[in-house]
Amino acid sequence: MVAPLIVFILAFIGWPIIWTMILSFTNMTITGPTATHFQFIGFANYRQLFSSGSGLVQSIFLSLYYLVASAYIGQALFGFALAYLMLSCSMRVRKTVGSIIIICWLVPEIIAAWMWFAMLSDGGTLQQGLHAVGLPYQTWLISHPMISVSLANSWRGVAFSFLLFSAALSDVPAELLDAAKVDGAHTWRRLRSIILPLLATTILIDFVLITLGTLNDFTLIFAMTGGGPGTASNVLSVFMYQQAFSTFQLAYGTAIAVVLLVIGAIFSVIYIRTLRRRGALNFVR
């Protein structure tokens, strides 16, 4: 009964992973003579990739920026703040705002990109709004591309961390917090000494999952800025795409893909270990 699963995974995931590794040692291109008659060229792609001026260092830096700004601050921290504030908030507002945030998350990524693209464009609603109150506006997509895409990704993705933290916060025993309150522990103290330790595993799982999701995010940035202007928002995934399909260096692109795979594998292993410790992977008997 497991056979179809194994066939699908081997044919469409297993083989491409192996083929990625193999191609990264060749000189294959999309067009031209080396498209079909490619040769093995050893570590040349990797030497080119890790040499200065390849753009890899800039891309890694931009990916890290995107990760910290949009995932860690814009989604995890902001999502936790929302979930925490909602504990002491009127029921109606909580339900309404919760639904709004979830809808932002459910809208297809390309549509989210389109809305933000339109809003931040030259002549878009943000410019008009700022002009209406007498403030200047430079098109952020051009002057601050990383801020633009990070804002869009926080807006889109905060629901995931918010839902995860909301569920975990509602499991924190109220008696514990009440007892601490009676003993004179203030909000900050209760947060630091009771809530955060109880949420440690949830926080770790959230960080691992949003790290994986954000490092592999492509659509939002590709659609909003295309990695530009120039290479100003060329995160790893867009960098890989451009090397493989825009400059037709297919094999060189796979060398970047291997870097992405290695990063993904490391975080996957952390994820498995966390789940195991939590008992989520245990067998029934």
Place this chain on the structure above:
Amino acid sequence: MTTRRVRGPSAVRNLSTMAISLVGVLFLVPFLWLVVVAFQRHGSLELAGGGGFTLSNFTSLFTGGGMFLQSFENSLFLAVGTTIFTTVIAVFAAYPLSRFGSRTQEYFVYVLVFLTGLPIIAIMIPTYDYFVTLNLINSRFWTVCFMTATALPFATWIARSFIDAVPRELEEAAWMDGSSRFGSLKRIVVPLIIPGICVVAVFTFVNAWSDFFVPYILLQGANSPASVTMYSFFGQYGVNYSEVAAFAIVYSLPPVLLYLIVTRWVGQGFALRGAVKG
């Protein structure tokens, strides 16, 4: 889920209600332009103007034929095909993975979880290459197969956790009465995990419906789904913004509606479990 609450003094309560309300309003801002322009005759990037209210942008999506309708049909084909393949294969595979807890099975589950974390985007270049070589490129069916494979690890893992919750004793009773393994799966396990199957199906559908990168690489022209059609409007000169906005709204509705229906039915906790991948 929301029975226990930290009740603060009413000043704190008012303050946080205000803060949360403000966040809610800010989150709606990007939608504002889209919704307003979709009902204008010829909208622009600006909110004002647009030549008056009309519904024609929505009706023309379905009457005009051509690109819009075709791309919805392609999206539907990809999403429905992927959902059916994934759900059926995942439930079948999850059953032995849940019931026979040998070492091999345990490692198999680790492999599945490991695969859910691997970046699919990183294997698109070789996939493109071998789809071209084997002449599978620009085929909706083979794209469905690829999308099924990428959805399977997570779907199987979730399906397994739902089967785990079905008591083994129920099946043992059926076996005593002469039922086969397949029979007890069909008559006892499947009916009990219908909510789980729905979570897997909806999650797979929403992802496949919204996917951009995979069809962008593997499909082109008349086979392009709505996401790829949508991409062609970015930065294009002379776009009819009102028509595109209407298209964007219709394209966004299925995931939102499906989520709302499923959470109503199986509860947000379950839906969250299905969404752990984000």
